[in-house]
Amino acid sequence: MRCDQVRQQLAIYRELTLDERQVVDHHVASCPDCAAVMHAYWEQDEALSRALGADAIVPSRPWMDDVMDRTVRAPRGRRGAALGLARTVAVAVLAFLVLAVGTVGVSAQALPGSGLYPVKRAVEQVRLNLTRDDAKRAEYLQTLVELRRREVELVLEQQRAAAAAEPGMADPSDSAATPDDSAIGVAFEGPLVQGDAGGWVIGGIAVDVEPAAAQSAETWVGHPVAVEAVVAGGRVTVARLEALPTPTAAAGTAPMQPKERDEQPTVRPSVSPTTSSTALPPSATLTLRPMASPTARPSLVMSATPRPTLAEEGVATARAIKMQTASAAATATARHDASEIRPTLTPQEVKPTAVRQNTSAAAAPDRLATAHAQGTRDARAASDARATTEARATADVWATADARPTSNAWPTAHAAATSQAQATARAVVTPQPTDARPVSPTDEPTPAPAPPTREPTPPPTRWSPTLIPSQVPTRWQPTMAPTEKATAVPPATKAPATPQTERTPVPPPTRSDPTPGTPQRTPIRTPQPLKTPNP
Amino acid sequence: MTSERQSELDALFQRLFAEYRRPILNYLHRLLGDRAQAEEVAQDVFVKAYRHVGRLPADANYRAWLYRVATNAATDKLRRRKLIQWVPLLDTDRSPSESQSTEGSVIVREDVRQALDALSLKYRAPLVLFTVEGYSTKEIAEMLGISVSATKVRLHRAREMFRQSYRGDDRDAM
Numbered sequence: 001m002r003c004d005q006v007r008q009q010l011a012i013y014r015e016l017t018l019d020e021r022q023v024v025d026h027h028v029a030s031c032p033d034c035a036a037v038m039h040a041y042w043e044q045d046e047a048l049s050r051a052l053g054a055d056a057i058v059p060s061r062p063w064m065d066d067v068m069d070r071t072v073r074a075p076r077g078r079r080g081a082a083l084g085l086a087r088t089v090a091v092a093v094l095a096f097l098v099l100a101v102g103t104v105g106v107s108a109q110a111l112p113g114s115g116l117y118p119v120k121r122a123v124e125q126v127r128l129n130l131t132r133d134d135a136k137r138a139e140y141l142q143t144l145v146e147l148r149r150r151e152v153e154l155v156l157e158q159q160r161a162a163a164a165a166e167p168g169m170a171d172p173s174d175s176a177a178t179p180d181d182s183a184i185g186v187a188f189e190g191p192l193v194q195g196d197a198g199g200w201v202i203g204g205i206a207v208d209v210e211p212a213a214a215q216s217a218e219t220w221v222g223h224p225v226a227v228e229a230v231v232a233g234g235r236v237t238v239a240r241l242e243a244l245p246t247p248t249a250a251a252g253t254a255p256m257q258p259k260e261r262d263e264q265p266t267v268r269p270s271v272s273p274t275t276s277s278t279a280l281p282p283s284a285t286l287t288l289r290p291m292a293s294p295t296a297r298p299s300l301v302m303s304a305t306p307r308p309t310l311a312e313e314g315v316a317t318a319r320a321i322k323m324q325t326a327s328a329a330a331t332a333t334a335r336h337d338a339s340e341i342r343p344t345l346t347p348q349e350v351k352p353t354a355v356r357q358n359t360s361a362a363a364a365p366d367r368l369a370t371a372h373a374q375g376t377r378d379a380r381a382a383s384d385a386r387a388t389t390e391a392r393a394t395a396d397v398w399a400t401a402d403a404r405p406t407s408n409a410w411p412t413a414h415a416a417a418t419s420q421a422q423a424t425a426r427a428v429v430t431p432q433p434t435d436a437r438p439v440s441p442t443d444e445p446t447p448a449p450a451p452p453t454r455e456p457t458p459p460p461t462r463w464s465p466t467l468i469p470s471q472v473p474t475r476w477q478p479t480m481a482p483t484e485k486a487t488a489v490p491p492a493t494k495a496p497a498t499p500q501t502e503r504t505p506v507p508p509p510t511r512s513d514p515t516p517g518t519p520q521r522t523p524i525r526t527p528q529p530l531k532t533p534n535p
Numbered sequence: 536m537t538s539e540r541q542s543e544l545d546a547l548f549q550r551l552f553a554e555y556r557r558p559i560l561n562y563l564h565r566l567l568g569d570r571a572q573a574e575e576v577a578q579d580v581f582v583k584a585y586r587h588v589g590r591l592p593a594d595a596n597y598r599a600w601l602y603r604v605a606t607n608a609a610t611d612k613l614r615r616r617k618l619i620q621w622v623p624l625l626d627t628d629r630s631p632s633e634s635q636s637t638e639g640s641v642i643v644r645e646d647v648r649q650a651l652d653a654l655s656l657k658y659r660a661p662l663v664l665f666t667v668e669g670y671s672t673k674e675i676a677e678m679l680g681i682s683v684s685a686t687k688v689r690l691h692r693a694r695e696m697f698r699q700s701y702r703g704d705d706r707d708a709m
Contacts, residue, residue, distance in 0.1 A: 011691035051647035071585035
């Protein structure tokens with residue numbers, strides 16, 4: 001036996017059998033090291049027993065009382081209370097669940113008039129609210145509609161069966177023989193059909209219609225209706241009818257189609273420009289695209305003047321309404337020019353146009369700009385708030401893509417004005433060559449615009465055709481002098497940094513005293529007649 | 536749980552408490568070396584025993600179970616004490632005048648205490664149970680929840696470690 005094995009035996013020497021002890025003793029007798037270990041273990045036992053055995057303690061009475069208080073005496077109440085509360089809560093929750101599930105399950109078969117029917121409807125509503133998918137929701141709604149009709153049919157069957165079982169009730173369909181307490185209120189939906197015998201059928205259920213609802217029923221024959229009725233004596237009496245929206249009716253009135261906007265006007269304006277002026281309809285937008293090659297159109301020069309703000313537009317308009325200028329003819333000329341040019345070119349298209357200026361034609365926009373500036377300054381203090389409001393409203397209208405003239409005669413009037421202006425321009429302006437250079441150093445040569453083409457979409461900027469006073473449609477009320485009419489200012493909020501077009505309009509041959517000014521749009525949404533110029 | 540069953544358990548606990556309160560308290564005192572801590576841990580042991588005595592089978596070894604609970608409770612207590620208190624284990628911490636002035640029995644007791652505290656509870660418990668309490672390796676195995684062979688191995692290692700520590704104290708004392 002090796003020493004390590006002997007020492008393990010020495011550690012538990014008292015548990016060894018006699019045979020094992022003889023083997024160990026024989027080894028220890030021949031091995032001094034193992035004999036020393038055996039002696040050390042014996043000393044350990046003596047020391048441990050003497051040292052620790054002498055420290056034996058006796059439990060004190062307070063200690064034992066504490067243990068008993070924490071065990072046998074005290075925990076019974078706490079543990080019992082805790083278990084009792086937990087048991088009560090568990091039983092209550094279980095009972096609630098059982099009751100709820102049972103109620104919901106039983107209510108699924110409930111019919112109108114029963115106490116569980118509201119529970120059934122509430123469960124249906126909850127399920128409907130929890131259905132997020134549109135297709136499933138529609139399907140479930142259709143299921144509910146059919147279920148409501150089926151419920152009415154079942155109620156009818158029950159009432160008729162009960163009436164047949166009672167001997168005193170000969171005709172189950174006789175509502176007069178039915179006691180009032182058997183009347184059940186129902187609500188269902190279905191198409192309203194008038195039967196051959198004059199009766200009404202809603203969703204396949206024959207109904208009686210009360211006189212108050214009879215007129216509605218005659219109106220909505222063939223339409224799906226929602227019905228509030230009373231089932232009594234095996235018959236359904238409709239108390240209230242309400243038409244349901246059909247798919248076509250639900251679509252509502254469709255917005256005006258582009259074709260309607262493109263209708264050509266048939267009425268030519270008859271308002272004389274010398275007697276009144278008409279504010280430009282804010283929604284009148286015509287987009288004119290330039291041709292690939294320049295033409296002998298009246299030349300345009302773009303200026304770097306920033307556009308006025310919306311408030312300035314409105315202020316200018318208000319000021320223009322007050323202004324009575326002696327140069328109404330010149331204003332009309334400028335407006336004439338504007339009407340010819342604005343529909344033709346957008347500011348971006350006009351700006352790089354390289355054509356020479358016509359001296360006489362250039363004077364008109366200058367004077368018009370002067371008048372506009374003066375009007376702006378004077379009117380700012382007077383009608384800032386009102387003008388701002390009007391200008392913003394006008395800008396909103398102009399910003400819409402569906403903006404269109406308020407009058408159907410507008411395109412015709414504009415076309416006439418355009419052709420007239422073109423004729424004037426041909427008479428005064430010398431056609432420019434194709435490779436003409438821009439007058440301004442910043443201008444770039446671009447092809448001249450093509451003849452105006454009307455499009456339903458708004459132009460990229462807030463330019464609109466300016467009416468020739470003589471071509472103002474009759475539906476437009478004259479609201480301002482020709483001078484103010486010419487001061488149509490584009491909304492600056494859209495493109496405040498866009499250079500303002502300074503063009504060289506050609507005065508019409510009918511005007512000898514053109515009013516200076518810049519051809520600008522008047523952003524008045526609802527023109528108001530303030531002063532009628534003297535012809 | 537019915538009142539009869541609860542009464543039976545109360546009676547069983549009271550019997551166990553009356554029989555093992557002193558051995559358990561002394562066992563914990565020998566393991567921990569401090570009476571106050573021994574009483575605190577022993578109280579927790581019996582509270583745990585009261586709560587779980589109803590789950591034991593009827594033929595369970597209550598003594599071994601109580602000692603196991605006590606050993607585990609002492610282990611937790613020593614672990615917590617090790618975190619908050621530093622116990623000097625080396626004899627060099629004791630001044631020569633102090634060791635020379637004390638009597639031999641007190642010195643032996645302190646040396647044993649020091650050597651015993653140098654052991655971890657893994658080896659201290661079987662050593663105390665075997666040498667002081669007088670339990671067999673089989674009983675110790677049941678108390679500690681280990682096998683008999685593991686108990687023997689632990690006991691042998693505990694003796695070797697205690698011998699090294701206690702012999703060193705003897706040399707220092709001389």
